[in-house]
Structure formats: structure tokens, C-alpha cells
Amino acid sequence: MKKDKQVILTALLILAFAVVPFIVDSEKSYLVYSLFLFFCYIIISQAWNLVAGYTGQISLGQHAFFGLGAYTTALIWLNNITKTGYYFDPVTILLSGLVPATIAAIVGIPLLSRLRGDYFALGTLGMGEIIKVIFVKGGSITGASDGLHLPSSVYSSIRPYYWTGLFLAVFATLLIYLIVRSRTGLALKAIREDETSAAAHGIHVLKYKVLAFSIGAFLAGLCGSLYGIYLFHINPDSVLKLDWTLYPILMCVIGGTGTITGPLLGSFFISTVFSVADIYFVQMHPVMAGILIILVMKFMPKGLIGLTQRKEL
């Protein structure tokens, strides 16, 4: 019975979010924009949550996949590759997820087979920087440091962004939930707890690690694509900046890593803080982010979820 209740509550909550643009004036309201960002944050934090929270591989290269997603969308659009509509075209968005996922699998095999723990984290950081240099130096194909400009005349309302964001956030959370509850999820958690023991129990460690890394990249790419369509101007400074790795880490850690609700709580908390800070003290919001990480880590290292003392799913 308790489970039914949870499902109904979740559905109601999603519905409530879905009707927000009808209630407030979506074109003028700051609320709709901040909720859109909130959904984006959920997608990338769940992506990082799967890789780091459940599989225990701290990746510092998520921003590279985020950027790859945005660039894939822009390149498909500008070069007219798939001959579909492009603006909120599901094929383009899906491809923008699949390209980073494929690249993650390709670079993930050498990185994950040879590097562990801190070294993996540093390795992914190096990988991210290399990808960034490739885009900055990409000449006319990637538009170098100026980046690519999408035709912004198609923009009419923020509503489609809002709903796509909501849909993708629900999709990401549901995907992670299903993975974690499946056999695969058990294997991932076993790897997190003790890699040697997991291997001894017949888990193909590398295969599962690469899978998790790749799914993480897929979700980050989807989010990058959506954000890229929102920006209309994709350049290395906007979509390949390290914030796209640091923010999800911040949100997962503040909410509680390795849980489904943790990143949701963290994303909500952080996006609220950012929005408030953006309105009242514009320049200060990264400063507040810094102070927040320090405070949370110092006083509640298990994250917000640790306050409720709930057991892991």
C-alpha cells in the first residue's frame, strides 16, 4: 500500500510541475526559467549519481559529455544531417545523447580498465580538457572559440523547453531508478563496495563500469542538447566549462550520493539558492556555492538525505 501511495504522490508532483506554465505567465515569470534550470540540473546530477554514487567511479569529465551533446545538436542542425525539423526534434536530441555515450564507451574502456579511484578522476579531468581543446581548435567545423550560432528565430516560447526538461528529468530519474533496482544495479553497487570481491563473484567489472559511464554520458548529452537549443549559441566557454561537472557533484553531495531522491533534493536546493542569489546578489552566487559546499561537507557529510535518516533504496 505504501508503494502505491508513493507512486500516486510522485505522479501528482510531476503533474503539478507540468501545469505551472499555465498558472503563471511563462514568458515573463522567472519561476518557469528557474524550474527549467532545475530540471536540467536533475538530469546531469542523476547522470553523475549513476557513475559516482552507485558505481563509485568519481568522474570529473561530465562537462565534456554535456558539451558534446550540445555540439552534436548544433552540428546536426547546421549541417542539415538528419533532414528532420531540428528544433525540439526527438531524433536530434536522441542522437545528441548517443554520440557522447559512444565516445564515453570508446574512451571509457582504456580509462576504466587502467585507472582506479583518484587516478580515474584525474584521468577524466584530463580527457575533458583534451576534448575542449579539440573543440576550441576545431576551426570552421566547430567555430573555434566563438562557437556555433543556431538560428534563434525559431524561438517562440519557453514552454517547450520547460516540458522537455521536465520529461527528460523524469526520464533520467526513472531510468536510474530502474537500473539500480535491476541485476545491473546490484552489480554496480557490488563494484562500488569492493571491486575485487565483485570480480570474484563473476561480475564483469569493466563491462559494467563502461556501461554506467556510458549511460551517464548519454544523460549528460541529452541535457547538453536541450541546453544548447536554449542557448542558441554554443561555444566552449558556455557548454564545455567545468561548472557542468562541479554543479552535479555539488547537488549530489548536498542531497546525498547513491540515493535516488538525494540528487533531486540537492538540485532543488541548489537551483533555489542560485535563483535567489541571481536576483538579489548577482555576482555572488558562485561564492555562495563555494561556502555551501564547505558548510555541507563540514556539518553533514551524508547530505540532506542524511538528515532524514532514511535507508537507501
Place this chain on the structure above:
Amino acid sequence: MLEIPNLDIFIQLLINGILFGTMYGIAAIGLSLIFGTMRIMFLAQGSMIILFAYVSYWFFELLGLDPYISLFLIVLIGLGFGAGIYHGLFKGAAAQEDKNISLLIAVGLMFLVENLMTVFWTADPRTISTGYTSLVFRPMGIGIPFNRLMGFIIALFATTGVLLFLKKTYIGIAVRAAAEDMEAVTLLGINPHRVNSVVFAIGTGLAGIAGVELATIYPFDPFFGFIFVLKAMIALAIGGIGNVFGALLGGIILGLLESLSSFFIGGGWSDAVSYGVFLLILMFRPEGLMVRSVKKA
């Protein structure tokens, strides 16, 4: 792009690479010491360096203090500041098994310092230009910029100082022992917090030296710090963790790598080359190029 340069340019590249690389080396020594006892990458090191670069910039602009004189003051400030950071922020987290907590506090600190600097000094690049900024020595026709030479000499002194401290003083020996086995050291009656705070103090003091060097050589802005700490990490990977002189050498190798690759392959690519080397070393020689035996990291 691949032309054969004449010998003069080549030597010039080598010298510039070596002199610039010492700065990476100095930062890498700080990282290495902190990693030794705390087992974390102190990612805020780069932002600390930039912070001290700004402090020396202020000393110069507001008080008219020569950077090489304010260096001593800044090192003192750095030592105190480092110990303060440890006691204020890391003391609780250091005792915990989960190292990610300390790591994330360092990330938070980096964010905080970086953006506070943006608020105070804006994001415009700054540089200190003194009367001798453009001074160049020309022994045998090879140009050696004075400030880079000074940086090199200071770096050598600092490295020797740290080495002597680690070898000769009681607390220095305790630091080395703690890097081997923190638990055993605690059993011997050495206060781990004392060791950690000394390490932080030295790390931040070295950041002060690197900061002053940077301010006199190169234009800097608040966000340069993160790039800097990445470079220091590469230097550390080349030199091997826990090896003070190796870290300096790693920095110099990285400096050479950058100066040569930016000349032969083209400006922006030098970053890709250094990260590529970094990845290769992580994968195939994670103990570093200088170390013969594999130590526990």
C-alpha cells in the same frame, strides 16, 4: 608549421620552458606534500597561488613594495594562512575514512576563493610591471629574462629549503613518517593534526612563492588558478608523488613540453599535448617517471 628552427630559437624555447616550468614544480611540491599526509588532491592550490599573486600585486600597487621584498611577507602570510585553513576547514574531515569529504571541501574552497577574487579584483588580467620587468641578460647571445631567472633561483632555494626541513627537523621527519603510515605515526605519539597543519602551511607558503613568481612573469586572472593546479597535477604525475625534487623536475619537464609543443604544433594544442602525456603516464607509469620502486599512493 614543422620548420627546422635555428639553434638560438631552440635554446630560447628550452630556457623559457625550464624557467616557466619551475613554477609548476613549486605548486606540485605543495600538492605532493599535502597528498602525502592527507591523501587528497588539494585542488584549491591553484586558487591560492592566484590569491597570493593578487596580494603581491596589491603590495606593489598600494604600498609600492617590490615583489621580491614582499615575497618574504607573503610566504609568512601563506604559512599562517595554510595552518588556519587546516584548522578551520579540514581538521574534522581529515579524521574521516571518506576522503571525498576533504576533496569536496577543497573544491568548495577553490570556488569560494576564485569568485571572491573576481568580486574584489574583477576578471581582468593583471600583471606587475617593475623597472626590471623587461630586463634581459644576454650571456653568449642567449636572452634570459631577469624575472624568470629570479623565479628559477627562488624555486631552487624553496625546494632545497623544503628538502632540508623534511630531512633535518623533527617535525619534518614526522611529516615523512606520516606520509608512510599515518596510523603508526599516531601510535608513536605524534599529533596527526600538527603534521597536517604543518603540511598545509608549507603547501600554502609555496603557493605564495609561486604566486609572486607568477605575478612578476605572467598576466593572471582569477580563473587561471584552476588551469594552474591541473598543470601542477601533471607535473606531479610526471615526477611521482612523494618525491620533492621529482615534483620540481616534473614541473620543468612539463614546462619544456609546453614550450616546445606550442612552437612546433601550434599555440592552443600544447594543452592537449600535456594532458595527453598526463593520461599516458597515469595509465602506464602511475608511480611517475622518476621513481624506481612502486610506492603505495
